[in-house]
Amino acid sequence: MNELTIFSPATIANISCGFDVLGLALDTVGDEMTIRKVSQKGVRITKIIGQNLPKETHKNVAGVAALALLAEIESNFGFEIEIDKRIKPGSGIGSSAASSAGAVWAINELLGKPFNPLDLVRFAMEGERLASGVAHADNVAPALFGGFTLVRSYEPLDIIKINTPSELFATVIHPQIEIKTSDARNILKTTVPLKDAIKQWGNVGGLISGLYTNDYELIGRSLEDYIIEPIRSILIPAFDKVKEESINTGALGCGISGSGPSIFALSKGKEIATKVAETMKLVYDKVGIEYDIHVSKVNTKGIKILEIK
Amino acid sequence: MNELTIFSPATIANISCGFDVLGLALDTVGDEMTIRKVSQKGVRITKIIGQNLPKETHKNVAGVAALALLAEIESNFGFEIEIDKRIKPGSGIGSSAASSAGAVWAINELLGKPFNPLDLVRFAMEGERLASGVAHADNVAPALFGGFTLVRSYEPLDIIKINTPSELFATVIHPQIEIKTSDARNILKTTVPLKDAIKQWGNVGGLISGLYTNDYELIGRSLEDYIIEPIRSILIPAFDKVKEESINTGALGCGISGSGPSIFALSKGKEIATKVAETMKLVYDKVGIEYDIHVSKVNTKGIKILEIK
DSSP: OOEEEEEEEEEEOSOGGGTTTEEEEEEEEEEEEEEEEESSOSEEEEEEESSOOOOSGGGSHHHHHHHHHHTTSOOSSEEEEEEEOOSOTTSSSOHHHHHHHHHHHHHHHHTTOOSOHHHHHHHHHHHHHHHHSSOOOTTHHHHHHOSEEEEEEETTEEEEEEOOOTTEEEEEEEESOOOOHHHHHHTSOSEEEHHHHHHHHHHHHHHHHHHHHTOHHHHHHHOOOSSSHHHHGGGSTTHHHHHHHHHHHTOSEEEEOTTSSOEEEEEESHHHHHHHHHHHHHHHHHHTOOEEEEEEEBOSSOSEEEEEO | OOEEEEEEEEEEOSOGGGTTTEEEEEEEEEEEEEEEEESSOSEEEEEEESSOOOOSGGGSHHHHHHHHHHTTSOOSSEEEEEEEOOSOTTSSSOHHHHHHHHHHHHHHHHTTOOSOHHHHHHHHHHHHHHHHSSOOOTTHHHHHHOSEEEEEEETTEEEEEEOOOTTEEEEEEEESOOOOHHHHHHTSOSEEEHHHHHHHHHHHHHHHHHHHTTOHHHHHHHOOOSSSHHHHGGGSTTHHHHHHHHHHHTOSEEEEOTTSSOEEEEEESHHHHHHHHHHHHHHHHHHTOOEEEEEEEBOSSOSEEEEEO
16 A cells, blocks of 8 residues: 545534534545655645635644654655645634544554554644634544544643534535634633533533434533623624524534535534525625525544545 | 331432532431321421531431422321431531432332432432532432442433442442531532643543443543542542552542542442451541541432331
8 A cells, every 4th residue: 555545524613612622524525645755855835726825844734743644754765745635724613624634534544553543633634723823623633533633631642522413404504704723712702601511511411312312302502602602603604594594404403614604504414414505595695795605414433535546 | 118227328419520410329328217108198308316416407418308298298297307317417428318209209119100319319409408508419319329329410300320330339438527517518619720620520520431431440540539538638538548558458549528528439349348447447547536437338329228017
């Protein structure tokens, strides 16, 4: 095995009540990457299509993540990375995480799996550090573990893969506007009312419980965010309308994906998720902002191999 | 069936990260109550042994809870309540909740179960309102549902019974000091740092996940409280020492039961829980404060019938 072509999924982080801790992987949106073992040591980004991104290894999130991995192992060969960048940067569905996670996952496969998934998260987080200044794990974790993941703790890093009910689908609308991650973070307050924090962790408990017991109603009731969404949603045109109409259409819940501007809804079954997409389109057609829209089953596997050479 | 004698369990609320939302029921500590159907309408507390508590129906938590139930149903008869009060008031292990929950549970049985467990929580909460001024549910819920319970929301009231791993045991030490619930509440800050709140809900997610997957290590790692315990523990003599030594002895985690002064530890298996009790005793023998100590399996059933007449 000298070359792998993989699908590395887009991800939704900050799932409502689970700000900074809960994420999930998508199945129909993601980057395609080819990683090739070559005799020349080091890491080279040999091709990027789809987006205009730096090919210098140290300036590319996939390159930086790959170097973090290779810094912890002796390797007699190097790696070339080709990226078909299908997730738009700045979309709020883990564009940098997909490339970072994909690179380290494939290199680990080509090296005979010397590292465990938690190590891979750690390496991929270096790509996130390059992209946003913060080495967060809430997108790379679901990309690497699949399904729903909980980042319970950073010190030490502790990631839990949560059960994913089989009929859970996500609808994601990506309005073509830019929200800087730094702005989305600076707008937040550094303290929160204790009573709201209590409601929030009650809902985290409810959401995790609903995921383990396949209780879609409970999942829906728990998809509430008392702390972040009321503040950040003002940056996203028609957020409240999209949310209200999505839930009226049958979505279990609706919230901000990552730090926005994408909005996600979760639904039971593809049929409702597709109707929710139609609803979201109608709202945004009126607003007059261009958008991409995705309907995807929650991807319980994470990164997938498309071709082996 | 005209008379029921029941065991109504003590409970641990505010389980570490799960302040105000997570509770569990004990198995070897609780009140014994006899509830009798009589021709005279209304509710009468006919006997209380073990503690000096008011027998006037409107001043007794069991009486008030029973009246809340009877206010919602036509009944051609009344009820007498006898209480063998084995849980000391002010202990922090749900003394008032046991009596309130026991009364409404038994009356519901004698009436042929017209109400569901969520209704019974609602009625029992009126007893809590009398006891503490706040109609909280985090003790009455585990007493009525058994096992671990999550109070996800109050409006509407939403209570989730969480899976309980079969080898989970609690050790509880009750130092014979008084902490007023109002003091324990007033000492808390009304706002908390967002970064601590995030750690807290990460741990709630980890704890619930560990309970569903019977992952004792994860349960242990998640039994952390960044918000309440650092403040309230200063009211409890030798809290830090008890916690440190309990964990050194093998406990999964340790925290404040309710609003104190009781301290609980959770352990895998009775043997470790018993050793933890010995450790706690040693610490408190040095402190020189009297204490009660309990070792109990987590009670997944809740209230139990001891005798039917």
